[in-house]
Amino acid sequence: MTDAFRIAKRRRAIHGWLLLSPALVMLSTFAFYPSVATLWASFFSRETRRHPSEFIGLDNYRFLFEDPTFWKVAGNNLLYAGVTIPISIALALVMALWANSKIPGKSFLRTAYFTPTVLPMIAAGNLWLFFYTPDIGVLDQLFGLVGLGSMNWLGRPETSLWAICIVTIWKESGFFMIFYLAALQTIPPELKEAADIEGASRWTYTRRIVLPLLMPTTLFILVNALINSVKLIDHLFILTKGGPSDSSKLILYYIWELSFAFFDSPMAAATTVLVLAVLGIVAALQFGLLDRRTHYQ
Amino acid sequence: MTRLMPRIEAALALLLALVWISPLLFALWAAFHATTDAVNFTLSAPLILDNFRTAWDGAPWLRYFLNTFLLVTLVLAGQFFLCTLAGFAFARVEFRGKGTVFTLILLQLFILPEVLIVKNYAIAASLGLVDTIAGIGVPYMASAFGIFLMRQAFKGVPMELDEAARVEGCSLLGVLWRVYVPAARPTYIAYALVSVATHWNNFLWPLIVTNTESARPLTVGLSIFGAPENGVDISVISAATVMVIAPLLVLFLVFQRQFVQAFLRAGIK
Numbered sequence: 001m002t003d004a005f006r007i008a009k010r011r012r013a014i015h016g017w018l019l020l021s022p023a024l025v026m027l028s029t030f031a032f033y034p035s036v037a038t039l040w041a042s043f044f045s046r047e048t049r050r051h052p053s054e055f056i057g058l059d060n061y062r063f064l065f066e067d068p069t070f071w072k073v074a075g076n077n078l079l080y081a082g083v084t085i086p087i088s089i090a091l092a093l094v095m096a097l098w099a100n101s102k103i104p105g106k107s108f109l110r111t112a113y114f115t116p117t118v119l120p121m122i123a124a125g126n127l128w129l130f131f132y133t134p135d136i137g138v139l140d141q142l143f144g145l146v147g148l149g150s151m152n153w154l155g156r157p158e159t160s161l162w163a164i165c166i167v168t169i170w171k172e173s174g175f176f177m178i179f180y181l182a183a184l185q186t187i188p189p190e191l192k193e194a195a196d197i198e199g200a201s202r203w204t205y206t207r208r209i210v211l212p213l214l215m216p217t218t219l220f221i222l223v224n225a226l227i228n229s230v231k232l233i234d235h236l237f238i239l240t241k242g243g244p245s246d247s248s249k250l251i252l253y254y255i256w257e258l259s260f261a262f263f264d265s266p267m268a269a270a271t272t273v274l275v276l277a278v279l280g281i282v283a284a285l286q287f288g289l290l291d292r293r294t295h296y297q
Numbered sequence: 298m299t300r301l302m303p304r305i306e307a308a309l310a311l312l313l314a315l316v317w318i319s320p321l322l323f324a325l326w327a328a329f330h331a332t333t334d335a336v337n338f339t340l341s342a343p344l345i346l347d348n349f350r351t352a353w354d355g356a357p358w359l360r361y362f363l364n365t366f367l368l369v370t371l372v373l374a375g376q377f378f379l380c381t382l383a384g385f386a387f388a389r390v391e392f393r394g395k396g397t398v399f400t401l402i403l404l405q406l407f408i409l410p411e412v413l414i415v416k417n418y419a420i421a422a423s424l425g426l427v428d429t430i431a432g433i434g435v436p437y438m439a440s441a442f443g444i445f446l447m448r449q450a451f452k453g454v455p456m457e458l459d460e461a462a463r464v465e466g467c468s469l470l471g472v473l474w475r476v477y478v479p480a481a482r483p484t485y486i487a488y489a490l491v492s493v494a495t496h497w498n499n500f501l502w503p504l505i506v507t508n509t510e511s512a513r514p515l516t517v518g519l520s521i522f523g524a525p526e527n528g529v530d531i532s533v534i535s536a537a538t539v540m541v542i543a544p545l546l547v548l549f550l551v552f553q554r555q556f557v558q559a560f561l562r563a564g565i566k
Binding site for chain 1: 314408531
């Protein structure tokens with residue numbers, strides 16, 4: 001190796017790190033450091049006026065696992081994910097197939113399906129409040145027309161989480177549709193022609209050709225949907241505040257409540273660590289299962 | 298039967314579309330009608346603007362609009378700056394340790410800023426950023442997503458352009474500024490649309506880190522305005538909601554194609 005070559009190599013390395021440094025400083029401050037600090041904080045007891053915070057090992061996790069509210073909230077979030085993810089993905093697929101077909105007015109369809117994506121969740125909460133409010137709400141009035149009585153959708157433990165799920169499905173289906181729409185447009189038309197010549201029905205064509213070709217897109221959407229099932233909680237602030245009696249409380253809302261309403265940051269930290277662990281599994285899923293070439297090269 | 302199916306399908310598709318925009322339509326309906334007319338669906342009721350007047354007088358909306366505008370501008374400027382530099386380093390500068398750092402940064406795609414609220418608040422407090430617009434924006438500036446996006450865009454720039462500029466005597470930053478940034482224009486536009494839409498709508502972190510109207514963005518303002526303890530009626534809330542979403546919604550309807558393209562580019566590439 002000549003000196004000139006070595007100097008050039010060193011210069012490139014300096015340039016590289018200089019270019020990266022602003023972003024690395026920011027990422028370290030607001031992502032890496034807080035992750036580690038959260039883990040660390042979860043091993044300490046809550047600071048009160050009488051007792052200073054002290055190291056208690058895994059006790060916070062033990063308290064968390066003994067707390068029925070935690071299990072209630074975790075169960076809610078599982079149900080929330082289990083309901084919203086498959087339904088929004090299925091709806092997104094149907095929407096994309098329609099928006100890509102020969103149906104008249106398909107650009108209107110696309111706009112209508114996609115519009116909720118550009119609205120803030122807070123605004124969505126307000127819009128849906130008009131549907132859910134007992135007596136004067138749109139739903140109650142519709143049910144009133146067919147002779148059903150008034151129903152407090154948000155105020156009853158049996159229905160509150162479902163009402164929350166519906167808003168989320170409404171919000172994210174159109175977003176996922178876009179990705180299916182793009183994937184559909186890359187399917188060569190010859191495949192459709194060949195299927196027609198073979199006499200395959202549209203259903204067979206969709207099931208045997210379109211769906212398998214959409215598989216990578218579905219996995220990509222699935223990862224996004226999993227992340228959303230942790231992240232999309234803004235509408236809780238408007239619609240239910242997690243109630244009644246925790247029936248619609250989700251994990252991230254619970255973390256917010258622990259930390260900023262009950263000021264119990266060690267417990268909030270422990271809960272956060274558990275969420276980060278789940279997100280880590282999702283990350284592993286993404287890197288392991290998804291075709292790296294499609295999205296990362 | 299074969300004739301009938303497509304029609305049924307078209308009708309279903311249309312029905313779904315109507316259901317999907319109905320919350321918006323009802324909000325518009327309520328915003329322009331007196332509350333009693335709105336909830337009774339009196340079709341002949343007069344259109345009024347009183348709700349907007351009441352809503353406008355009920356909160357410092359001008360301040361909120363200004364804050365949101367400053368916030369999305371600040372976040373976007375920060376993201377463009379940081380992600381351009383880092384994306385360029387990952388795309389075109391060879392050095393040891395690059396792969397490891399890149400994996401580390403990709404990890405951040407899953408460490409959502411929303412989840413780290415507990416510690417990020419402490420950090421913002423120690424930096425004196427609580428209740429400032431910078432405090433709302435700063436955790437989002439070095440976005441792994443943006444770095445990744447710019448890296449992909451820069452990788453698509455032909456090497457010949459790069460070499461030609463270097464032969465002409467351009468420095469590294471000169472090449473970046475004169476060759477790569479102009480070539481990645483569509484990606485910047487896409488990124489800008491996605492970023493503005495995201496931060497215009499963001500709520501949880503702004504809620505936590507602001508505590509006076511001097512830094513509060515629209516979403517937080519709207520949630521406070523609509524809080525049940527304030528006792529505002531549904532028509533006034535609808536008017537406020539319409540007001541808050543109108544700028545972004547109009548932008549979306551006018552630049553619909555670009556918006557859809559932007560979300561696609563941002564998601565797929």
